[in-house]
Amino acid sequence: EPEVTQTPSxxxxQMGQEVILRCVPISNHLYFYWYRQILGQKVEFLVSFYNNEISEKSEIFDDQFSVERPDGSNFTLKIRSTKLEDSAMYFCASKQGSTGELFFGEGSRLTVL
Amino acid sequence: GESVGLHLPTLSVQEGDNSIINCAYSNSASDYFIWYKQESGKGPQFIIDIRSNMDKRQGQRVTVLLNKTVKHLSLQIAATQPGDSAVYFCAREAYPGFQKLVFGTGTRLLVSP
Known part of the structure; x- marks a missing residue:
């Protein structure tokens, strides 16, 4: 079964360092997302990406965050200067069309010290 | 509902019982609702969805009920099994944009043999 894969797990x-989280969405999917989940809390939307541009972003997704689809398969989330409060599980998700099931990856746990 | 909290409501059931997990939402503009299951250390996994033109939808061992009058969504799991133990989130597609999901706080389901 096709799946969304994320690295690193x-x-x-260290606080202030740049981090890049990587995702390989399902191959025929066109809509890509990043969500995050702080430990013990609910899943929160960060950003959606379609047709090589951001279609929507939340208040959390400030100018320290950026996303990129550098080639036909990878979708990355970059945090330029990490803060303690960026510690969370970051989930990549993708779906084929504008409607339909959203598939999540297993997540990348980010710990900022 | 959609409030943030560090303490998840917990539902404890015996194996073989039917489970009912509830969710309240506040935004009546939402057209699409989804239930996700999240096992420890994993990403959310789609269970079942429902659109606002329906009030009931059934899957394998699961049923989702939507009451738009009182803005209430429920997930019923028949013959609950230990493998059903997880955190269950309701989510709605947000308006405007329909490109992001807004998740509820989650309910932890514990199934004992």
């Missing part, structure tokens, strides 16, 4: 970084 866990990253520990």
């Amino acid at each position: 866990h990253q520990v970084t």
Whole structure:
């Protein structure tokens, strides 16, 4: 069964460092997303991406965050200067069309020290 | 509903019982609702969805009920199994944009043999 894959599964970084989280969405999907989940809390939307541009972003997704689809398969989330409060599980998700099931990856756990 | 909290409501059932997990929402503009299951350390997994033109939808062992009058959504799991133990989130497609999901706080389901 096709799946969304994410790397790394866990990253520990120092405050102020740049982090890149990588995702390979399902191959025929056109809509891509990043969500995050702080430990013990609900899943929160960060950004949606379609047709090589951001279609929507939340208040969390400030100018320290960026997304990129550098080639036909990868979808990355970059945090330029990490803060302690960026510690969370980050989930990549994709779907084929504007409607329909959203598939999530297993997540990348980010720990900022 | 959609409030943030560190303490998840918990439903404890015996194996073989039927489980009912509830969710309230506040935005009546939402057209599409989804239930996700999240096992420890994993990403949300789609269970079942329903559109606002329906009030009931059935899957394998699961039923979703939507009451638009009182803005209430429920997930019924028949003959609950230990493998059903997880956190269950309701989510709605947000308006405007329909490009993001807004998740509820989640309910932890514990199934004992």
